[in-house]
Amino acid sequence: MKGKLLWGRLRDIVAAQPYTVLLDSFYGGGDKKKNNKMSCKCMKCSSRKKTSASATVQDNEDDCEGKGEADSLAEYEALIVNAGLSHERSHLLPVLAQAGLDSTRIKSMDSVLVWDYLRSKHVSHDSCMELVNSAKLQVDVLFLQGSASYLMSALGLDGKIYKKTYVMELVNKRLNDMCTRAIARGVEYEFTDIKAKLTSRKSLPESINSRIQNQLRKLQAYHTRLIESSGDVKELDLELFCNLMIAKLFFSSSGTPSTYVYSQRVCMSRDGTNLHTQLWAGYAARVLNTFFDETQQNAVNLLIVDVGAGQVKPFLITAKRGEAFRLVLDCQKDYDCSEYLGKKLSETMVYLRAFSEKHPNPSNNLQQEAIAVLKNTASLLAEKLIGSADAALMTHEGLAPNATMLVHFMGTSTIRKFLSQTCTHEAQMMKFVLLEAIRKNIEIHYCKESKHVRGENVKFVVLAQDEEAMYEHESIRNMIKYAVDIPIDLQRGRLLSWGNLSWGRGSTQGWIFGAKNGKCLHKPLALQLGLARTEDILTSEFRGYKHKWNLDVSEEKGKKTFMLFPSTGWLDVVNSVCGPNMTPAYIVIKQTMIKLKQAIVQKAHWLHFNEARLAVREQLFAQRM
Secondary structure, eight states, rough: TTTTTOHHHSSSSOHHHHHHHHHHTTOOOOOOOOOOOOOOOOOBEEEEEEEETTTTTEEEEEGGGGGGGGTHHHHHHHHHHHHOGGHHHHHHHHHHHHHTTTTHHHHOOOOOHHHHHHHTTTTHHHHHHHHHHHHHOOOEEEEEEEHHHHHHHHOOOOOOOOEEEHHHHHHHHHHHHHHHHHHHHHHHHHHHHHEEEEEHOOOOOOHHHHHHHHHHHHHHHHHHHHHHHHHOOOOOBBHHHHHHHHHHHHHTTTTOOOOEEEEEEEEEETTSSSEOSSSSHHHHHHHHHHHHOOOSEEEEEEEEEOOSSSSSEEEEEETTTSSSSEEEEEEEOOOOHHHHHHHHHHHHHHHHHHHHHHHHSSSSHHHHHHHHHHHHHHHHHHHHHHHHHHHHHGTTTTTOOOEEEEEEEEOOOOHHHHHHHHOOOHHHHHHHHHHHHHHHHHHHHHHHHOOOOOOGGGEEEOOOOHHHHHHHHHHHHHHHBBBSSSSSSGGGGGSSSSEEEOOOSSEEEOTTTEETTTTTTTTTTTEEEOOOHHHHHHHSSSTTSSSSSEEEEEEEETTEEEEEEEESSSHHHHHOOOOTTTTTHHHEEEEEEEHHHHHHTTTTTOOOSSSSSOOHHHHHHHHHO
């Protein structure tokens, strides 16, 4: 069935004989008169036949099980995409498929032999290394979290396993449909504007009136064509559009080194407890495990406040020793608090830089004055954060009675950005004074409000991106271990290999290459790129006459929507015939992809894309030396 895993096939893989026959025949060995039937991992065929003339392996169509060509080539296509070689697909796909060289086979074979075979098929030096390294690092399933999980839900793909190539098709279609609908909305705006001008003028010369009426008819016909070709798109949500852009970026690169993807935000455990797959859930599991290991208590309550780039959200949790924790209250997101936090931190950064320039060597008195200003800011920020978190403590129903209360405020990309901005050593130290003052104000408040809260149990932590990826990986690991409502192939460790990827408003991170013994394999992905940066690129890049299309953003009921206008006027667009590389969707998507790649390629040089192929070469180079 399209998009679903066939794990029964995947388990019966890697037989030594096919590789021996293939490579022996390539190097002149083996029996040239005998046709060798070989077992194959391919979902399409159960066997393959080698011909002595070409010394290659071809499909045996008589043994085809009817899975379809697209299904049978899915793993080869995933390998090509993960290597950032989509533009070479027409050449690489038959080369890999004929020899049965999917990622699993390449992993188990000697890299130099694979290299020599690919070079004999006129595959370039760089492409050979990228294919081999992509196969070595590829995982079977990549779990999507954060805003990526919202995207999967919007596409109707959550709760099931899908091929990454299939998801890419849906992402590309939705992007094109949204661009087309955004232009239709722009036409509607122009249509209304022209009509308003006509009604405002009592009389016009017949020639001008006729010309305007002709323009309206052309716009109406153009609008009809746009609506018919925009699919079922109804809303032009800018955040969804940015989400699709980031998905396209990573799904066409080595940032998603997998054949399949899966997403599910909430699952059910055997005892009916909800299992969450977000950052806060992994963090809570680690905090509670540490608490029970270090104390003799059998119950604890935990308040986690996720201070993210897009919102501040508290979670109230209760847990008992030896049992999965239970979410007592899931509060509403506080967008205003997050916006206020970002604004105050920006103002503080401006103040610290100005103070450092004015006083290169400040006296003790000047330092005390600056610290007083920072403490006042800390008091305002703590009050705002406490106000957002106190909504979770208004109810005590469901909490463990007379149990210790842990209070953890968990900062992510917004505070990391504040701490990472360059300044003098003295100013950098003052940043930590600010954060400590915030923590102290929070501690005083909760120790006063609850007799079960002690000072050492109040924390204001700032997570590094690697830690975020680790906690998100932990939440997925718990889901695989305990969930009963996920596909059977994901339950109880039946996966061969898996990784996780998450992006949000301010950052993207994940253990995309999986883990072994609780430790990340290879280098984790960690980028300061998210929906906010993508939105900035869209709103700043498509403005004025820089490109053919301008993007106009408006806000309706707290949600940002957008439309597209031509920079040269509607008549030029209506009367022109666009080729496939000049359509509005192509122009907007292509230019945004270029800007996104420029934003991250220098910070993650091991990521390779279709236009920026930077291979990981050390391992293969060392073998050939």
